[in-house]
Amino acid sequence: MELRISRTGSLSGGGSAAADVADDLANEILTALTPGASLPSEAELASRYAVNRLTIREAIKLLAGRGLLDIARGRKAVVREPDGAAFSDFLTSLLHNDSKSLFDLIEVRLSLEVQSATLAAKRANRAGIAAIESALHGMQDNADAAIKGDPAADRRFHDFDVGFHEAVALASGNRILGYLFEAMSAQLRYGIQISRRGHTNRGHTLYDTIAWHERILDAIRAGNARAAGEAMRQHLKDTENDIRNALSNMADQPA
Amino acid sequence: MELRISRTGSLSGGGSAAADVADDLANEILTALTPGASLPSEAELASRYAVNRLTIREAIKLLAGRGLLDIARGRKAVVREPDGAAFSDFLTSLLHNDSKSLFDLIEVRLSLEVQSATLAAKRANRAGIAAIESALHGMQDNADAAIKGDPAADRRFHDFDVGFHEAVALASGNRILGYLFEAMSAQLRYGIQISRRGHTNRGHTLYDTIAWHERILDAIRAGNARAAGEAMRQHLKDTENDIRNALSNMADQPA
DNA sequence: ACCTCTGAAGTTATCAGATATGTTTGGAGT
DNA sequence: ACTCCAAACATATCTGATAACTTCAGAGGT
Numbered sequence: 076m077e078l079r080i081s082r083t084g085s086l087s088g089g090g091s092a093a094a095d096v097a098d099d100l101a102n103e104i105l106t107a108l109t110p111g112a113s114l115p116s117e118a119e120l121a122s123r124y125a126v127n128r129l130t131i132r133e134a135i136k137l138l139a140g141r142g143l144l145d146i147a148r149g150r151k152a153v154v155r156e157p158d159g160a161a162f163s164d165f166l167t168s169l170l171h172n173d174s175k176s177l178f179d180l181i182e183v184r185l186s187l188e189v190q191s192a193t194l195a196a197k198r199a200n201r202a203g204i205a206a207i208e209s210a211l212h213g214m215q216d217n218a219d220a221a222i223k224g225d226p227a228a229d230r231r232f233h234d235f236d237v238g239f240h241e242a243v244a245l246a247s248g249n250r251i252l253g254y255l256f257e258a259m260s261a262q263l264r265y266g267i268q269i270s271r272r273g274h275t276n277r278g279h280t281l282y283d284t285i286a287w288h289e290r291i292l293d294a295i296r297a298g299n300a301r302a303a304g305e306a307m308r309q310h311l312k313d314t315e316n317d318i319r320n321a322l323s324n325m326a327d328q329p330a
Numbered sequence: 331m332e333l334r335i336s337r338t339g340s341l342s343g344g345g346s347a348a349a350d351v352a353d354d355l356a357n358e359i360l361t362a363l364t365p366g367a368s369l370p371s372e373a374e375l376a377s378r379y380a381v382n383r384l385t386i387r388e389a390i391k392l393l394a395g396r397g398l399l400d401i402a403r404g405r406k407a408v409v410r411e412p413d414g415a416a417f418s419d420f421l422t423s424l425l426h427n428d429s430k431s432l433f434d435l436i437e438v439r440l441s442l443e444v445q446s447a448t449l450a451a452k453r454a455n456r457a458g459i460a461a462i463e464s465a466l467h468g469m470q471d472n473a474d475a476a477i478k479g480d481p482a483a484d485r486r487f488h489d490f491d492v493g494f495h496e497a498v499a500l501a502s503g504n505r506i507l508g509y510l511f512e513a514m515s516a517q518l519r520y521g522i523q524i525s526r527r528g529h530t531n532r533g534h535t536l537y538d539t540i541a542w543h544e545r546i547l548d549a550i551r552a553g554n555a556r557a558a559g560e561a562m563r564q565h566l567k568d569t570e571n572d573i574r575n576a577l578s579n580m581a582d583q584p585a
Numbered sequence: 586a587c588c589t590c591t592g593a594a595g596t597t598a599t600c601a602g603a604t605a606t607g608t609t610t611g612g613a614g615t
Numbered sequence: 616a617c618t619c620c621a622a623a624c625a626t627a628t629c630t631g632a633t634a635a636c637t638t639c640a641g642a643g644g645t
Contacts, residue, residue: 091599128601130598138596139392258417346626384629
């Protein structure tokens with residue numbers, strides 16, 4: 076019999092009862108159940124696996140943490156639609172510790188988002204393009220107020236900025252790209268916050284930011300895959316320079 | 331007071347006690363604790379949060395599922411080194427359902443691995459290159475036996491194949507790329523299994539596979555970033571063709 | 586002085602039983 | 616056919632207790 080390392084670091088069959096049940100249920104969920112389906116009740120699972128109800132509860136909590144289940148009081152556990160949240164904690168822990176990870180993330184974004192833009196130019200349908208346009212309009216509508224110092228408008232501007240990139244990722248038609256982007260979006264917001272300072276330091280305004288995005292959208296709309304990828308690449312390279320500028324200024328003036 | 335959606339789908343402060351504790355602990359782990367550090371004992375946490383010890387246990391299980399903690403009997407929970415495992419379930423659930431995701435994954439790999447190879451050519455140190463060479467030698471050592479039908483050698487060959495790509499990702503010096511690759515590696519193994527059939531259908535042997543990898547290694551060793559990226563791109567494009575061939579044959583002969 | 590073994594203390598794992606609180610559902614009443 | 620409500624069901628949490636594992640200091644032997 077082959078021993079397999081489980082997510083809890085224990086060996087299947089020799090680990091804790093809760094971990095064993097969790098692994099077994101995970102297998103069933105991933106292979107036999109579809110999102111939206113309900114698990115049996117805790118009591119029924121307890122009798123099926125011949126363990127205490129508490130053990131079942133802990134197994135379900137493990138799976139909920141893994142993002143496989145949704146739990147709500149009074150209802151049975153429901154198989155969850157997969158999303159990028161599972162990857163988010165991990166990025167958070169990385170980015171919090173060192174600023175090098177900020178550049179690591181930019182490199183990964185560069186890779187994934189150039190690909191997204193390229194594919195979006197090839198495949199985006201009307202709805203996908205409309206979503207990108209909508210995000211761009213949101214940026215345009217809030218730029219003036221944001222520049223004048225309205226913090227709410229500023230936040231909306233950045234939300235639409237993130238939304239633009241997410242819309243491009245979704246328009247790529249590649250679900251994994253979409254999920255990966257979703258996983259990174261929280262950290263991305265943080266990166267944008269930092270890059271913003273360098274952006275103004277370098278004499279740029281939000282209108283320059285909008286111009287970058289317009290260039291990307293135009294290429295996608297025209298179905299020009301190479302131009303879309305290149306526009307995205309240049310935009311992210313520019314953002315990288317903003318971050319580099321902001322970080323070096325923070326080092327000079329550690330206020 | 332702003333309400334925030336927690337990982338369990340509940341609202342912080344209004345969700346279950348276990349989910350609230352989990353969110354609070356997650357915040358502490360991500361901001362204040364380093365991998366390897368121990369959490370207080372369950373009893374102490376129970377008194378700190380003024381809840382039952384069982385509630386603490388369930389919160390810890392949630393965090394363990396999220397990949398933030400390692401649990402072992404008799405020991406306090408330990409903050410875990412972040413890794414790509416958190417993303418793995420999600421890919422599993424995607425790939426199990428439809429074959430389109432197989433191509434989605436190839437596209438993502440294309441993007442990430444070309445970037446990895448490019449960066450590895452720029453940055454790889456002696457140890458990084460040695461790891462890539464070691465994987466390649468492993469492939470070479472097992473090729474003959476694998477071709478003759480030795481299943482163990484065949485498996486080792488593929489393990490070294492995956493190991494080659496992982497070594498390139500690590501040699502990129504970008505930790506996020508390394509972790510992303512780790513997250514994909516289980517699914518990648520599955521993809522390689524399928525591509526293998528198409529590989530032989532198209533008249534190729536494992537020596538051709540080795541040749542692709544040699545080309546990538548040579549470019550990295552020479553510090554030629556463009557050539558390394560291009561070699562990786564061509565290798566993955568070829569793999570994509572293998573998979574396409576294998577899947578269409580499976581459709582013709584659904585034995 | 587060093588090593589090994591042992592046992593107590595600390596900690597997690599699991600069980601049993603009970604109460605509180607939410608959700609669902611079927612039937613009474615209109 | 617519709618509304619409303621209570622019973623059944625399900626999860627959330629607590630209390631108390633026992634088993635099993637880890638660690639570490641100290642006894643004892645070399």
